[in-house]
Amino acid sequence: MVRTLAVANQKGGVGKTTTVVSVASNVALAGFRTLLIDLDPQGNATTGVGVNPREVSTSSYNVLVQQLPLSGARIQNVLPNMDLVPATLDLAGAEVELVPMFSRELRLRSAISLVENEYDYIFVDCPPSLGMLTINSLAAVNEVIVPLQCEYYALEGLGQLLTNVQLIQEGLNPDLQVSAIVLVMFDARTRLAEQVAQEVREHFGELVLTTVVPRSIRLSEAPSYGQPIEIYDPASAGAAAYRAVTNEILEATKKLP
Ligand SMILES: Nc1ncnc2c1ncn2[C@@H]1O[C@H](COP(=O)(O)OP(=O)(O)O)[C@@H](O)[C@H]1O
Ligand SMILES: [Mg+2]
Structure with missing residues (x-):
């Protein structure tokens, strides 16, 4: 059975993309057939x-707005075992273009349903908003992973995200659940980071992964080389942290119904 996961948080710059790229590539490098949808x-x-x-001619925009089959929009083997459905800037228009369209919330879901038997893991990277693109993601997957930055305002907006998850669960996708909260960009030198981490654990208990991803220069450098951290610098602290995050997520398979 395929596992489908979206990484979501309506705040920008909180580590969604870093988390999804790192985890998806680790899963692929571990030998699982993986699809990453941007x-x-x-x-x-x-x-x-x-x-x-x-340099891409078809993208997630064509899938959502024109209902191009996913198989026509993906780029195969961007990494060993990993296919990518890329995103381009025109996707910004989809937020508005989708509004009057038929079954606008379920377009990603139906696109995925035609290819899901080809994969073990499908990951979706969400934009920093709770609009139509995020709704499409949450309607299409079974699991949401929420990265939280260990900073003062980390919990701000989280309630809103969880409310949306619940609404989508009730209205569009009964299988949806938040399966993990990942604490990221942890700065061990500040007491604040420690306090935030503790507060999040008190609130959310076992949902919070044991692993905490530290702030790491290498993680911020990797994207400019077009490489996931495990390829860019596997010896770095950031790579080690995301290997542990990936293991915790893979482990969760055993707990799923
Ligand atoms: N653990 C980390 N340590 C240092 N920099 C990080 C870390 N995680 C993410 N970054 C950097 O922070 C910025 C925002 O992260 P990103 O993953 O793009 O967030 P989002 O997708 O939520 O907007 C990027 O420049 C990224 O390289
Ligand atoms: Mg991002």
Whole structure:
């Protein structure tokens, strides 16, 4: 059975793309057939695995707005075992273009359903908003992973995200669940980071992964080389952290119904 996961948080710059690129590539490198779908018009997940959005002719935009089959929009083997559905800037228009369209919330879901038997893991990178693109992602997957930055305002907006998850669960996708919260960009030198981490664990208990991803220069450098951290610098602390995050997510398979 395929596992489908979206990485979501309506705040920008909180580590969504870094998390999805790192985990998806680790899963692929572990030998699982993996599809990464970029649903953020910024296309950072696309560049993160070495594809230039300006050089692609079909993308997630065509899938959502024109209902092009996913098989016609994906780029195969961007990494061993990993296919990519890239995102381009025109996806920004899809937020508005989708509004009057038939079954607008379920377009990604139906596109995925035709290829899901080809994969073990399908990951979706969400944009920093709770609009139509994020709704399409959450309607299409069974699991949401929420990265939280260990900073003062980390929990701000989380309630809104969880409410949306619940609404989508009730209205569109009963299988949807938040399967993990990942604490990222942890700065061990500040007491604040420690306090935030503790507060999040008190609130969310076992949902919070044991692994905490530290702030790491190497993680911020990797995208400019178009490489996931495990390829860019496997010896770095950031790579080690995301290997542990990936293991925790793979482990969760055993707990799923
Ligand atoms: N653990 C980390 N340490 C240092 N920099 C990070 C870390 N995680 C992400 N970054 C950097 O922070 C910025 C925002 O991260 P990104 O994953 O793009 O967030 P989002 O997708 O939520 O907007 C990027 O420049 C990224 O390289
Ligand atoms: Mg992003």
